[in-house]
Amino acid sequence: MFEIKIKDFLGRIGVLDTPHGKIETPALLPVINPNRLLLPVSRMKEIGAEALITNAYIIYRTPHLRERAVDVGIHRLLGFDAPVMTDSGSYQLSVYGDIEVENEDIVQFQIEVGSDIIVPKDIPTPPFSPRDRAEKELMTTVRNVSEAWEMLAGLSNRPLLASPIQGSTYPDLREKCARMLRGMGDIFPIGAVVPLLENYRFKQIAEIILHSKMGTSTCTPIHLFGAGHPMILSFAVAFGCDLFDSAAYALFAKENRYLSPHGTYDLSSMEYLPCACPICSTHTAKELRESDERERLLAEHNLHTAFSEIRLIKESIREGTLIELVQQRCRAHPRLLDALKIALSHTDIIDELSPQRRSSPFYSGPESALMPEVRRHQKRLERLEVGKNCIIFTTHPASTHPELSLKDFDSVFILRAPFGPFPPELAETLPVNTVHVSGDLEAKHKALEGVVYLVKNNPDTLFTLVLDREWLDIAKQRLNGLDNVEVWGEENG
Ligand SMILES: [Zn+2]
Incomplete structure (x- = not known):
């Protein structure tokens, strides 16, 4: 039902098959309020919507809508012939504390009206709730998912089931919930993150996404419930989310807020x-502001x-440059950049899930030093033969130190940030041909980590380092205490 076409980092382009046709992911589903259509549905399709999401609970609770939905089906009710996802009322549950419908009834209703993607009644435990509450409520969600899954079994042309992953802000509970839901459902939405999005708690969101990913099977689509702001989309896709819904377009418009991938502007x-x-x-901005149809x-x-x-x-996924796009976008908000660093530090998850990259990594900031290809490159250092005498240089010693002849060394390495030492024959190959910006301390530290590793791994080898001025202080500091290293700088040339 979900086919992955192209992968880049943890992001992917995929195709999700539903009873009313295919959705290419990453996809954004505009949220339709059945009581208040701000834009004609046909217009949404023109703008790019391949699928919509609406609230089954509101329709269920509104007699004239309910009658018509049962009568003609959800697609004709909305005037949309492509896939429609229906939500069960979790949002109302999170706002009003209770909804007056049983899981079985709201699932049955979604089946009856011909929804393509059904959401059972899940319990959206708010962020930072007590742990025992989060644990108890996620068990209720798992039970409701299980009940819905049984109800769908055996239906012909059956709708897909979206099985929400809950667990509040406890990464281990998210992972546990995701594991319990394995094999029960077609799409796995990560629920109850809207309060985190609203408060720019991107670090928590990153943790929740990555741990939910760890719990799910790699080939199932992940939906990030309530994330529709363009600023967060590339980040969420790069760490493995495939589907999004946007109520933001309408909610922000109501408050006169103008969305952009770089943040939100106040139209006034x-x-x-x-x-x-x-x-x-x-x-013009003025015309838009003063329009009756603002x-x-x-x-x-x-x-x-x-x-x-x-x-x-x-x-960007096609080009293999998704993570570079994320690095640009994360500069829109300092907390987003922090979240990126946190996310990149989950090296175990990233190394397991990200493919080898197809394009040359482009240097886009200090966090480039945390990329998986840097780690993979440095891991290869343990297999390198260095002999008795090894030279490592940042620029060829011929100009500054003519007395050093490369012929006198058993092995020769170039040092480049953030990768570290590598044999000259690899200079123009992936990934070390990355564009490097000099003066970046994090990248140099990372590169010198590679040197220290090589030196410690070969205690019987004498290492000669020939370094540019900008490397000298930091190298002396990093290599302090290693006696099989001799550092040559510009001053002794
Ligand atoms: Zn515009």
Whole structure:
């Protein structure tokens, strides 16, 4: 039902098969409020929506909608012939504390109206809840998923089941919940992260995503519930999310907020519209602000900008440059950059799930030193033969130290940040041909880690290091105490 076409980092382009057709992922599903259609559904399709999500609970609780949905089906009710996902009312549960419907009834209702993707009644435990509450509630969610899974078994052309992963802000509980749900469902949404998104708690989101990924099978699609802001999309895709829903386009429009991949602007104080969508290219900020249709037009721009970001993410996956896009996007907010560093430090998960990259990694900031290809390269150092005499240099010694002849050494290495030492014949190959920005301390530290590793691994070898001025102090500091190393700088040349 889910086929992965191309992978890059932990992100992928895939195809999800539903009773009403295919959805190419990463995909963004606009949220439709059946009581208040801000944009015509046909317009959403034009903007790029391949699927929609609506709230089955609201329809169930509104007599005229419910009657019509049962009568003509959810697709005709919304006027949309492509896949429709229905939510069970968790959002209402998180806002009002209780919803008046049993799991079995709301699942049966979603089956009856012909939903393509069904969500059972899950319990969205808020972030930072007491652990025993999170544990108890995730068990209820697992029971409800199990009940729904049994109800779907044996249906012809059966809808897909979205099995929500809960567990509040406890990474181990998220992983446990994901493991318990294995084999029960087709899509695995990560639930109850909206309060974290609203408060820029990206670190917690990163932990939750990665641990949920660890618990699920690698070939199942992951949905990040409630994440529709373009700023977060590339990050979430790069760490393994495939589906998103956006209520943000409408909620933000209502509050006069203008979305962009770089953050949110307040329309009331904007003078320029930094976007080329049909709305922004035919309105000035003032015209948009003063339009009678301001909310609808702004919602339309917000959707355009989110879909345009999804297309950029897909193209980056094709090119193999997704993580570079994430590095750019994370500069929009310091907490996003922190979250990226936290996420990249989960080396076990990333090394297990990310493929070898197809493109040359492009240096895009200090966190480039944390990339898996740097670690993979340094791991290879343990297999290298270095002989009795080894020279490692940042620039060829011929110009600065003519007395050093490479012929006198058993092995020769070039030192480049952040990779560390590598044989000259690899200089133009992946991954060490990365563009490096000099002056970056993290990258040099990482490279010198590789040197220290090589030196300690070969205690009987004499290492001669010939280093540029910018490397000298930090190298002396890092290599202090190792007696089989001799460092040559520019001053003794
Ligand atoms: Zn626009």
